[in-house]
Amino acid sequence: DAMVIQNPRYQVTQFGKPVTLSCSQTLNHNVMYWYQQKSSQAPKLLFHYYDKDFNNEADTPDNFQSRRPNTSFCFLDIRSPGLGDAAMYLCATSRGFTGEGEQFFGPGTRLTVL
Amino acid sequence: KNQVEQSPQSLIILEGKNCTLQCNYTVSPFSNLRWYKQDTGRGPVSLTIMTFSENTKSNGRYTATLDADTKQSSLHITASQLSDSASYICVVSGGFQKLVFGTGTRLLVSP
Numbered sequence: 001d002a003m004v005i006q007n008p009r010y011q012v013t014q015f016g017k018p019v020t021l022s023c024s025q026t027l028n029h030n031v032m033y034w035y036q037q038k039s040s041q042a043p044k045l046l047f048h049y050y051d052k053d054f055n056n057e058a059d060t061p062d063n064f065q066s067r068r069p070n071t072s073f074c075f076l077d078i079r080s081p082g083l084g085d086a087a088m089y090l091c092a093t094s095r096g097f098t099g100e101g102e103q104f105f106g107p108g109t110r111l112t113v114l
Numbered sequence: 115k116n117q118v119e120q121s122p123q124s125l126i127i128l129e130g131k132n133c134t135l136q137c138n139y140t141v142s143p144f145s146n147l148r149w150y151k152q153d154t155g156r157g158p159v160s161l162t163i164m165t166f167s168e169n170t171k172s173n174g175r176y177t178a179t180l181d182a183d184t185k186q187s188s189l190h191i192t193a194s195q196l197s198d199s200a201s202y203i204c205v206v207s208g209g210f211q212k213l214v215f216g217t218g219t220r221l222l223v224s225p
Contacts, residue, residue, distance in 0.1 A: 004157075006157075040217070040218075040220075041217060042203065042215035042216060042217045042218065043158070043215055045212055045213070057212075088155075090157050090158075092157075102148070102160055102163055103148075103160075103213070104160070105150075105157035105158045105159070106157050107156050107157045108155070108156060108157045110155065
C-alpha cells in the first residue's frame with residue numbers, strides 16, 4: 001500500500017547532540033511537510049518542500065534544517081536539540097499546492113531529549 | 115486573524131452513544147475543511163474533506179457538515195465504539211495558504 005513512513009518511531013537523544021529524523025513516501029507526491037506537535041497542541045508547520053523548492057516558516061528556529069535528496073525522501077535535522085524540542089514530529093505529503101491537496105500523514109517520530 | 119476553534123476540548127461518552135463535535139473558523143479565503151482522527155501517539159488520518167459547495171459528507175459512522183455562511187462545521191459520530199477514542203482535529207485551508215489547525219477535541223468512549 002502507498003504510504004508515508006517515518007523512522008525511527010521513537011528517538012532519544014541528549015541535549016545538544018544532533019539528531020536526524022527520516023521520512024519516505026510511496027505516493028509520489030511532490031509536496032512534503034514537517035510538523036512539530038507538542039502534547040495536547042495542534043501540529044505546527046516547520047517547513048515544506050514543493051518538489052525541490054524549500055519553504056521555511058518564519059518562526060521555525062535555525063536549529064531545524066531539512067533535506068530532500070529525491071522525491072521519496074525527506075529528512076529533518078535538529079542541530080542542537082534542547083529540552084523544548086521534545087515533541088512528536090510528523091511528516092506529511094500532498095499532491096499539489098499546500099492548501100489544495102489532501103495531506104497524508106506518517107505515524108510520527110516521538111523525540112525525547114535527555 | 116485566521117483561526118480554527120473546536121469544542122468541546124474533551125468529551126466522554128458511553129459506547130454505543132452518538133456525539134457531535136464542533137468547529138468554528140475565521141479562515142478567509144476558504145478552500146476546504148478537513149476532519150482528521152488522531153490516535154494517541156500516531157499521525158492524523160483523514161476522515162473527510164469538504165469544499166465550499168458541500169454541505170455534508172459521510173465516511174462510515176462519521177458524518178461531517180459544513181455551513182460556509184456561518185463558518186461552522188460539525189462531525190457527528192454514530193453508535194460510538196471504543197476504537198473511536200482519539201483526538202479529532204478540524205483543519206481549514208485557504209487555498210494556496212498553509213493549513214490552519216484546530217487544537218482538537220479529545221474523545222473518550224467508555225465501555
